[in-house]
Amino acid sequence: MTNGQAAASSSSSAWAPLRVPLFRTLWIAALASNVGTWMQIVAAAWLMTSLTSSATLVALVQTASALPIVLAGLPSGAIGDVVDRRKLLLITQGWMLAVAGALGVLTLLGATTPWVLLVLTFALGLGAAMMAPTWLAIQPDLVPREEFSQAVSLGAVQFNLARAVGPALGGLVIAIAGPGAVFLLNAASFLAVAIPIYRWHRPTDESALPPEHITAAISSGVRYVRYAPGIRAALLRASVFIFFSSALWALLPLLAREQLGLGSGGYGLLLGCMGVGSVAGATMLPSLRRKLSQDAAVAIATVMLALAIGTLAYVHNVGLAGVAMVAAGVAWIAVLSSLNVSVQTFSPRWVRARVLSVYQLIFQGGTAIGSAFFGLVADWIGTPAALGLAALGLLLGLTTALRWRLRTGEHLDLSPSAHWPEPAVAIEPGPEEGPVLVTIEYRIDPGRGREFVRLMDRLGLSRRRSGATQWGVFHDAADPGRYLETFIVGSWVEHLRQHERVSVAEKEIQERVHSFLVGDARPVVSHYIAGAPSGSESSGKKSSNSG
Secondary structure, eight states, X not given: OOHHHHHHHHHXXXXXXXXXXXXXXXXXXXXXXXXXXXHHHHHHHHHHXXXXXXXXXXXXXXXXXXXXXXXXXXXXXXXXXXXXXXXXXXXXXXXXXXXXXXXXXXXXXXXOOHHHHHHHHHHHHXXXXXXXXXXXXXXXXXXXXXXXXXXXXXXXXXXXXXXXXXXXXXXXXXXXXXXHHHXXXXXXXXXXXXXXXXXXXXXXXXXXXXXXXXXXXXXXXXXXXXXXXXXXXXXXXXXXXXXXXXXXXXXXXXXXIIISXXXXXXHHHHHXXXXXXXXXXXXXXXXXXXXXXXXXXXXXXXXXXXXXXXXXXXXXXXXXXXXXXXXXXXXXHHHHHHHHHHHHHTSOGGGHHHHHHHHHHHHHHHHHHHHHHHHHHHHHHOHHHHHHXXXXXXXXXXXXXXXSOOOXXXXXXXXXXXXXXXXXXXXXXXXXXXXXXXXXXXXXXXXXXXXXXXXXHHHHXXXXXXXXXXXXXEEETTEEEEEEEEEEESSHHHHHHHHHHOBXXXXXXXXXXXXXXXXXXXXXXXXXXXXXXXXXXXXXXXXXXXX
């Protein structure tokens, strides 16, 4: 077998990323940490019921866990892209270890009050919200490029396994040693992640430019998502899927208790069946992706999940319900890993955490809104009918594929190309001077104007993703072969960041644009900065020629 064949064979396995020592260590550590998190959720809710009889305070435990994601979702992604990701992960793990440890000690001492529990639960959720986008963003750094989709699937598998095991294990520990012991075990689980992250010798990013301000970083992240069609399609499809599929998670406890007559153990068994399905789904995904397009795979999995939810809505047999949950696990992992791969593979490294924070916000927001909606619907028309409505919604939601098709950017090389020449300037502008107007003049065959403008529209999306706030292309009314591209960037340093951000894939688009040039013509690039140059009364025009 040749080296190429061996690599292909390895990458075809669902478990191939686990052969990478660092990924395997962090995967196991994340599983332990997520199990601890689900144990913590169960223990916090149980402890609150023993501290107060107020239904409002009991419900606020879930609010305290989820609210940080809403408040810190976008800033967490911006911070994850601006600072050293390894250091940020260590800080968040240390923060959560301290908070969970404090809650454990206070609980063992009998000093935990309802408001102390809510404040510390919020603090723990804040740490998780700050960590999540960065944790997802480092995954491509851990495995070979050809194994990235399998790594994403395995990440979803460990989360679902933790969701299945954690609540049951938490209930067992509570019964034996009480909630305080659960909180301390959760604190210890953060060490499992912090130690391998501390030992990870990750190469540092090198840039001569100052880091972005957080507010500017948030804006540039939102702008990137807005002008990335592949990411927009994945996010819209995700919002529809999450809204309707949230009914399963929201109503499963009621289904287990009222329709199937199960206790907490039976409910845990159903979650375990879904965990088994997740593992099976991850095993099948590589083969499925080789045979089907991204859209087809997601459509089939969505139909499977709709059928599983529809079955659960009216089944009274525990065995059939278990089979339906296994099928739901297969479908759930197939859809979520596909959406995650689409989002991540269209995100270059410089903005990946920000894009993932938007994805996280949509995921968590859709879950919260969908759960509340289907809870109200279940109160009105009953749990079976509400689940049936959710299944129908999933099927109808597939119509979004007609307009927003799912694609993957695995074929794109989004690494920096560094092919833009340094701007030629007579006086070096200050970093915050601006806005900056960049003009690029092209001379092409007038007969190819329409084709040229269509390609320029793609280039325009690239300019906007990398920092342009405005963009346009114009033709000269007196000279039909002369076209002028213009775009505006907020400051000089932001334009210099464009030079660092432009990717190999975008270089290929630019080379296709240059193929329209006639004869020996070359693009003529000029830079104009608002106002007079610093320390000079001369013109603010800066010009250079670029190939």
